[in-house]
Amino acid sequence: MSSTVALLLCGPAALLATAILAAAVSRLAAATRLVYGAALVISATLLAIVASHLAGNPGAVSATTLPLGLPFTGARFRLDGLSAFFLVVVNLGGGITSLYGLGYGRHEPAPHRVLPFYPAFLAGMNLVVLADDAFSFLLSWEFMSLASWALVMAHHRDEANRRAGTIYLVMASFGTLALLLAFGTLAGPAGTYAFDAMRTAHPGRFAAGAVLVLMLLGAGSKAGLVPLHAWLPLAHPAAPSHVSALMSGIMTKVAVYGFIRVVFDLLGEPAWWSGIAVLLIGGVTAVLGILHALMEKDLKRLLAYSTIENIGVIFASLGLALAFKANAMPSAAALAFTAALFHVLNHSFFKSLLFFGAGAVLTAAGERDMEKLGGLIHRLPVTSFVFLVGCVSISALPPFNGFASEWLIFQAILRSPELPQWGLKVIVPAVGGMLALSAALAAACFVKAFGITFLGRARSAVAERAREVDRWSLAAMAVLAAFCLIAGILPGLVIDGLSPVTLSLIGDRMPVQMAEPWLSIVPIAESRSSYNGLLVFVFIAVSASLAAFFIHRFASHALRRGIAWGCGFDEAVPAAQYTAVSFAQPIRRVFGGFAFRARETVEMPAPGALEPARLKVDMHDPAWEIFYQPITGAIDFATERLNHLQFLTIRRYLTLVFVYLVILLLVLALWP
Amino acid sequence: MAVILELAVQGAQMLSVLLLAPLLIGFVRKMKARLVRRQGPSLIQPYRDLVRLMRKEVVLADNASWLFRVTPYLIFAATWVAAALVPTFATGLEFSWAADLIVIVALLGSARFFQALAGMDVGTSFGGIGASREVMIASLAEPAMLLIVFSLALVAGATQLSTVAAFMGSPEVGLRVSLGMSLIALVMVAIAENARIPVDNPATHLELTMVHEAMILEYSGRHLAMIELASFLKLLLYMSLISCVFLPWGLGSAVGGSKSLAIGAVAYLGKLAVLAILLAVFETAVAKMRVFRVPDFLGAALMLALLGTLLLFVSRSL
Numbered sequence: 007m008s009s010t011v012a013l014l015l016c017g018p019a020a021l022l023a024t025a026i027l028a029a030a031v032s033r034l035a036a037a038t039r040l041v042y043g044a045a046l047v048i049s050a051t052l053l054a055i056v057a058s059h060l061a062g063n064p065g066a067v068s069a070t071t072l073p074l075g076l077p078f079t080g081a082r083f084r085l086d087g088l089s090a091f092f093l094v095v096v097n098l099g100g101g102i103t104s105l106y107g108l109g110y111g112r113h114e115p116a117p118h119r120v121l122p123f124y125p126a127f128l129a130g131m132n133l134v135v136l137a138d139d140a141f142s143f144l145l146s147w148e149f150m151s152l153a154s155w156a157l158v159m160a161h162h163r164d165e166a167n168r169r170a171g172t173i174y175l176v177m178a179s180f181g182t183l184a185l186l187l188a189f190g191t192l193a194g195p196a197g198t199y200a201f202d203a204m205r206t207a208h209p210g211r212f213a214a215g216a217v218l219v220l221m222l223l224g225a226g227s228k229a230g231l232v233p234l235h236a237w238l239p240l241a242h243p244a245a246p247s248h249v250s251a252l253m254s255g256i257m258t259k260v261a262v263y264g265f266i267r268v269v270f271d272l273l274g275e276p277a278w279w280s281g282i283a284v285l286l287i288g289g290v291t292a293v294l295g296i297l298h299a300l301m302e303k304d305l306k307r308l309l310a311y312s313t314i315e316n317i318g319v320i321f322a323s324l325g326l327a328l329a330f331k332a333n334a335m336p337s338a339a340a341l342a343f344t345a346a347l348f349h350v351l352n353h354s355f356f357k358s359l360l361f362f363g364a365g366a367v368l369t370a371a372g373e374r375d376m377e378k379l380g381g382l383i384h385r386l387p388v389t390s391f392v393f394l395v396g397c398v399s400i401s402a403l404p405p406f407n408g409f410a411s412e413w414l415i416f417q418a419i420l421r422s423p424e425l426p427q428w429g430l431k432v433i434v435p436a437v438g439g440m441l442a443l444s445a446a447l448a449a450a451c452f453v454k455a456f457g458i459t460f461l462g463r464a465r466s467a468v469a470e471r472a473r474e475v476d477r478w479s480l481a482a483m484a485v486l487a488a489f490c491l492i493a494g495i496l497p498g499l500v501i502d503g504l505s506p507v508t509l510s511l512i513g514d515r516m517p518v519q520m521a522e523p524w525l526s527i528v529p530i531a532e533s534r535s536s537y538n539g540l541l542v543f544v545f546i547a548v549s550a551s552l553a554a555f556f557i558h559r560f561a562s563h564a565l566r567r568g569i570a571w572g573c574g575f576d577e578a579v580p581a582a583q584y585t586a587v588s589f590a591q592p593i594r595r596v597f598g599g600f601a602f603r604a605r606e607t608v609e610m611p612a613p614g615a616l617e618p619a620r621l622k623v624d625m626h627d628p629a630w631e632i633f634y635q636p637i638t639g640a641i642d643f644a645t646e647r648l649n650h651l652q653f654l655t656i657r658r659y660l661t662l663v664f665v666y667l668v669i670l671l672l673v674l675a676l677w678p
Numbered sequence: 679m680a681v682i683l684e685l686a687v688q689g690a691q692m693l694s695v696l697l698l699a700p701l702l703i704g705f706v707r708k709m710k711a712r713l714v715r716r717q718g719p720s721l722i723q724p725y726r727d728l729v730r731l732m733r734k735e736v737v738l739a740d741n742a743s744w745l746f747r748v749t750p751y752l753i754f755a756a757t758w759v760a761a762a763l764v765p766t767f768a769t770g771l772e773f774s775w776a777a778d779l780i781v782i783v784a785l786l787g788s789a790r791f792f793q794a795l796a797g798m799d800v801g802t803s804f805g806g807i808g809a810s811r812e813v814m815i816a817s818l819a820e821p822a823m824l825l826i827v828f829s830l831a832l833v834a835g836a837t838q839l840s841t842v843a844a845f846m847g848s849p850e851v852g853l854r855v856s857l858g859m860s861l862i863a864l865v866m867v868a869i870a871e872n873a874r875i876p877v878d879n880p881a882t883h884l885e886l887t888m889v890h891e892a893m894i895l896e897y898s899g900r901h902l903a904m905i906e907l908a909s910f911l912k913l914l915l916y917m918s919l920i921s922c923v924f925l926p927w928g929l930g931s932a933v934g935g936s937k938s939l940a941i942g943a944v945a946y947l948g949k950l951a952v953l954a955i956l957l958a959v960f961e962t963a964v965a966k967m968r969v970f971r972v973p974d975f976l977g978a979a980l981m982l983a984l985l986g987t988l989l990l991f992v993s994r995s996l
Contacts, residue, residue, distance in 0.1 A: 380801065383743045394745075403788040404781055416780055416824070420831050423991050435987040439825055439980075446820035449787060450813035453794045457809065462801030463741055524776075532775055534836040541776040542759065542785070550755035553904060557732070557751075561900040564735030570800045570896060571739075584798065584806025592814035596973045 010059050010068040011085045014093070014136060017052040021045065021129035025122050032118035041121045042107040045128060049101035052132065056093045059085065064506040075141055082200055084138035087506035088271065091347060092135045092263045099256040099354050100128045102482050106362050107248045109478030113369050119160040120246055127153035127252065131260050140189035140199040144182065147264070151178040151228075154257060157249045158241045170240035177227050177237040184224030185264070188217050192272055204272045214273055218280050221268050222287065228261035230314045231321060232291040233629040238314060239298070243306035243374075247365025250306060254313040255358035259350050262320055269328070270343075270511045278427050281329025285433055288322030289440035291315070294629075296447040297601050300454065300593055301625065303586035305364045305374045308455055309357065312400065315444055316353045320346050322437055323415045326422065327512070329430050336514030338421040341529050344504050344516050345414035351500060352407040352493060356399040359486035360455075363393035366479055367459060370472035376455070376586040381464040385472040388480050390460045395487040397456045399494065401449040405543035407493035410527070412445055413537055414497075417529045447593070454589045463580040495539040498527050587623070594623070602626055687939065688773055692762040695918075699761075699910035700724035702917070702954060709958035724910065728903050736899035739800040749796040750897065750904035753789045757908040760785040761915040765922045767942035768930040769840040778837040779827045783820065786871070786915075789908065790816055797893030808892030811969060815877065815889065818976035819870045822863055825983035829860045830923060832990040839922065847926035855996050859986035861924050866979035868916040870972070872909070875961045877972050889969070914950075921949035 024044045031037045059066070069084040085093075107124070114120055130150030137143035155178065159171040191213050192204045209217065227234035242253045269276065295314030302308040323346035330339035366389045367382065368374050383390040399406035419441075422434040464470040474480075493500055498519030505515040519527050526538040569576075598604030602625040609620040654662075704721040711718025720726075738746070760782045763774060777785070794812050797805035831837045833854065834845035845851065870877045873890035880890070894905050922929060930942025967975060989996040 381741065383745060383799075384741070398788070398791065401787075401791060402784065403791055404777075404784050409781075409784055413780055413784075416828075417837070420828065420837065423832055423994065431991045432988065435825075435828065435984065435991050438828060438987070439821055439984050442821035442824035443817070445824075446787075446817045449791055449820075450817050453791060453798075453809060453813050457795055457798035461743070461745070461795060461799045462806075526775065533838060533841045535778045535780075535831075535838055536775045537778060537781055538776040541773065542781065545759045545762075545773075545776070546752075546755045549758050550751040553754050553758075554751050557900050557904070561732035561903070562735055564899070566735055566737050567740055568737050569740055570802045571804075572802055573804075580801065582803055583801045584803060584810060589806060589810040592810055592969070593817060595970060596814060596818070 010055065010066075011070045011083050011136065013055055014052060014085060014132075015070070015072070015083055017048050017055075017097075018129035018132045018136075020048050021125040021132070024048070025124075025126040025129070028125065029118075029122040032121045037121055038111040038114070038117055039108060041125060042104045042111055045125050046101055046104035046108070048125075049097040049104060049128065053094065053097040053101060056085075056090050056097070060090055060503070060506075064090070065510065069138060075145070076199075079139065079141065079199060081142040082138035082202075083136045083142070084201070085136065087510045088263070088266060089135045091504065091507050092259065093132065095259050095351055095354050096128075096131045096135060096256055099252065099358055100131070102485055103248050103252050103256075103358060105485070106251070106365070106479050106482035109476035109480075109482075110246070110248050110362075110365055110369065112476070114246060116160060119162075120157060120249070123153045123156040123160075124249065127157060127249070130154075131256060134260050135263055138201045140193060140201070140204075143201075143264075144185060144189065147185065148182055150257065150260065151182065154241075154245070154249070154253055157245045157253075159244075160246055160249075161244070164244075166240075167244040170237070170244040173237045174241040177234065181224045181227035181234075184220045184227070188220035188224055188268060191217050191220065192268070201267075201272060205274075208274045211277065214277065215280070217273055218269060218276075218283070221265050222283070225261045225265035225268075226287070226321075229258045229265070229317045229321075230291075230295075231287055231317065232294050232314065233633045235291070235295070235314045236627075236629055236634060239302075239307050239310040242310040242313065243304065247306070247361055247368055250310070251358040251361035251365070254310060254361060255354045258313060258317055259354055262317070262324075262350055265321075266324065266511070269324075270331075276328045276332045278329060278332040278430065281325050281327075281332060282429050282433050284325030284328055285322050285437045286325075288318045288320070288325050289437035291318030292322060292444040293318070293440050293447070294601065296444045296451055297593075297597055298627075300447060300451045300590050301598070301602070303376050305367065305376055305379075305455065305459060306361070308376075308451070309360050309364060312360075312448065312451060313353075313357055315448060316349065316357070316400075319412070319415065319441060319444065320349050320353070322441060323349065323418065325437075326415075326418050326434070329422070329425060329434075330418075331512060333425055333427075335421070335424065336512055337516075337530075338418060338424070340508040340512045340514040340516050341414065341421065342418035343508050343512055344501055345411055345418055347504050347507060348414060348497070348500055349408075349411035352399070352411050352490070355486050355489045355493065356396045356408060359392065359396040359483055359490065360400065362479065362483045362486070363389055363396060366393075366475040366483070367472075369475050369479075371466075371468045373466065373468050376458045378466040379459045379464070379469045380462045380466075380580065380583065381460075381469060382472055383460040385469075386460075386474050389475060389483065390456075392480075392483040392487040393460065394456055395490055397452040399490040401452045402445045403449065405491075405494050405539045405546065407490050407497070410494055410497035410537070410539055412441070414501075414527075414529060415441065417535055420535075421530075450593060454586060458584075458586045458589060462583050465580050465583070465585075491543075495543045496525060497537075497539055498522065498525055501527060594625075598625065602628070687768055688762075691766055691768070692758070695761045695766060695911060695914055696758065696907075698950075699907065699914040700728060702914050702950060703910045705951070706913075706954045706958050709955055710962055713958060713962045724906075728907060731898075731903035731906070732900050734899045736901055738898075739802075739896050742800055742896070745792075746796050746799040746896075747901070749792045750901040750908075752792050754904045754908045754911075756785045756789040756792075757911045757915070760789075761911045761918070763839070764915055764918045765840055765843050765929065766918045767946040768939055769843050769922075774840045775838065779830065779839050779842070780824065780837055782839070782915075782919075783823050783827060786912065787816070787820060789912075793893055793905075796897075800896045802896070804892045804895045808889055808895070811889045812893060815870055815972055815976065818973060818980055819867050822976060822980040822983045823867050823871075825980065825987050826860045826864050826867065829856050829983065829986040829990055832987065832994070833857060839919075843922045843926050843929055846923055847929060856986040856989045857924075859982045859989075861920075863979040863983040863986070864920060864924075866975065866982075868920065870976055870979075872913045872916060874957065876964045876967045877975065879966050917950055917953045918946075921946065921953060925949050 133146035299311035327342035794809040797809035928945030
């Protein structure tokens with residue numbers, strides 16, 4: 007059974023070959039089409055291989071060892087249910103992004119800085135998901151990080167992008183360090199780096215706790231868990247938009263994969279408190295992420311912050327699965343775990359779609375500051391429609407896909423009173439409240455994102471002149487919008503597809519959904535809860551059409567265009583409209599006080615003076631101030647002190663060397 | 679035969695909510711007028727208003743987009759579907775399993791999402807102010823509502839409204855602290871969601887404190903009729919929800935035959951009348967709040983709902 011995985015490994019190899027080729031030809035005019043076309047074909051092929059594997063025997067495991075990497079160990083690769091699911095996520099996202107890139111890449115001012123790294127990035131993500139020993143996992147992980155770093159630095163002449171790249175590099179190194187330590191702890195004194203060996207060796211309670219914390223640091227920093235999220239809203243938007251889509255939609259999912267692989271697969275039976283830790287971090291991440299997004303006026307940064315929220319939702323659901331698994335409630339654990347994976351898939355759809363939309367806006371208007379956009383629904387009809395679909399999906403509104411997965415998560419939360427531990431009994435409803443709050447805030451956030459960018463009147467000349475984007479981009483967005491709808495009205499299809507994963511990692515699965523009458527989803531029992539996305543969709547469509555038919559049959563058809571009502575005032579200036587900042591003001595007043603220590607000060611001019619009054623808003627990011635500033639302060643302090651060592655005389659250097667040698671020898675002599 | 683009867687009951691429910699909703703509003707307005715010793719408009723005035731609006735021409739702002747014209751139908755459809763899924767006079771309807779209470783809450787969320795977008799479409803500051811305040815209110819009311827759903831689901835062991843209603847009608851419920859908290863929270867959320875006093879004032883136009891009316895300021899003619907009807911339906915929905923969960927007596931069942939359905943219908947009308955009178959009395963007795971007092975009001979609802987849920991996590995019998 008090594009043939010499938012060997013076949014799959016040809017994919018990353020082909021992508022790497024494309025990357026090398028791209029480096030050679032990237033200055034040619036046809037290079038863009040060549041590279042994205044090749045990436046599209048390779049991703050589609052990989053997807054087809056995984057699909058045929060899943061169609062044949064979804065639970066089958068296929069493994070192989072390549073004579074690469076460390077001497078005597080080789081590089082192991084393996085395909086099982088979990089990696090197959092994440093391969094689907096990576097290659098579906100990668101393929102559609104390449105399709106988008108075929109059109110979007112043509113507007114790239116510096117293609118030679120993007121084209122070689124793009125296929126390498128895809129290859130890295132594929133390899134992480136396939137890796138089956140710690141060495142190849144970490145190597146692929148680092149490769150993925152570095153390739154994405156290079157893409158973040160594509161427009162390196164911008165000062166903000168350089169800063170983003172530096173912070174990203176530091177955080178990525180920190181994350182890899184944590185992963186290295188986690189794998190080291192798992193490997194134990196015997197030092198077996200193969201995942202198979204780790205799976206059978208059960209670490210002690212202390213070691214298992216340490217691994218969980220290290221994985222939360224390592225995978226969490228890549229995924230964007232608060233407070234390790236600081237790099238994400240800087241780095242994701244800095245890259246070209248299709249790469250932002252890959253980083254937000256797909257790479258964060260690869261980080262989730264790393265967490266699941268270690269915590270659910272390699273670590274064995276979890277301790278019950280691990281569920282609390284993951285749940286709490288997830289809930290806090292969800293709320294803070296979406297609050298940050300609401301305060302943002304840069305469209306791409308808003309989307310990046312919303313990624314943090316969705317990662318929080320996914321981790322909260324994973325925490326719930328851990329808590330159920332630790333308490334031997336496999337059916338509830340399967341429900342929570344399925345919900346988390348379903349949300350992984352959904353988020354990869356709508357976040358890619360929204361970043362594509364932001365890229366289209368950037369191409370069309372050359373602007374991603376929402377305060378300078380507006381009225382684009384008239385200029386970009388197709389883009390605005392698909393972007394609206396993405397907004398509705400991510401706001402968890404029926405009948406789209408975001409709602410289906412959130413609904414499952416809520417159903418899982420409602421199973422939790424059966425948990426025995428008091429800590430969990432108190433935490434779970436609180437986290438449930440946090441998730442509900444973040445869902446409501448997400449809707450507010452995307453009303454703002456769509457309303458300010460696409461509705462109203464154009465706030466600048468560039469927005470007024472915007473032109474609809476090319477067909478490749480539109481096709482990619484339309485495909486994703488269709489996926490959002492299909493996954494929303496036929497959630498049973500996805501849930502059943504996830505059953506091999508839950509069976510292998512949890513040992514149980516959700517009931518078969520596609521056999522339910524009318525294609526409902528029924529997680530536990532019909533009298534308890536059920537949801538039928540298809541029927542809700544049909545009901546809404548039918549009753550809206552009925553209403554429209556009735557109105558057009560019996561009511562007046564008269565329609566007159568007139569100027570908008572401004573209470574007798576002429577609101578001719580588009581600047582008089584609500585802006586992104588003013589739209590968020592009520593929510594900032596309600597939540598900003600404790601989340602960001604937001605302060606508003608009004609500077610009124612003296613009576614009779616002609617200068618305008620000003621409203622100043624002062625906000626702080628608690629993560630920066632509590633976690634990062636002390637660290638940078640300490641590093642600055644230490645370097646300042648150590649700086650003196652650079653300017654010593656030769657005698658002092660020799661003394662230092664001598665003292666150091668003496669200390670070293672003393673330590674060696676005294677070491678037991 | 680049974681299927682046909684069930685479909686008929688479902689259809690009757692869908693039509694009856696549509697036809698009853700304006701009457702309910704008319705009744706509330708009449709009661710409010712009588713409480714301040716006015717004669718008040720006739721009970722059927724809301725129907726006349728709707729017909730009048732439908733006959734009028736639509737005045738559309740110059741830069742209104744297709745979204746602005748589609749939204750009234752979407753809002754109406756989402757609200758109607760949600761209202762049709764709440765058991766009014768009978769439980770166990772043919773399509774009640776298509777959606778549970780969480781879906782009903784989310785459907786209303788969809789309607790609100792599009793309403794807020796439509797408010798921003800024309801690009802006047804009125805639309806913006808309404809939309810931004812509406813989402814602020816929703817960002818507190820929706821989690822409160824979901825936590826209420828959690829409490830009900832924990833008591834009844836289901837989020838399916840028919841099951842919840844049947845359970846609440848059974849003798850094993852008894853008096854519970856958590857249910858009391860949920861009821862108070864639900865009433866507070868319902869007041870906010872329906873833009874009633876003290877959160878919003880349904881009878882004013884062009885006041886800086888208004889929320890709902892500011893969003894729909896640009897609408898006219900048949901579009902406004904759709905939106906008005908949707909907001910009537912929403913009030914009916916919340917009253918039906920409160921009555922089917924907290925006053926489940928006399929609720930008929932689709933399988934119980936025509937007698938139980940008739941009793942259910944009469945009981946339902948009685949419950950609606952009682953709730954409408956209570957609403958009118960409450961609205962007459964309190965004054966409207968400033969907008970930035972609303973978060974305190976809804977925050978209280980949120981905390982009550984959370985406390986109720988927490989109590990149930992601690993013990994199922996509280």
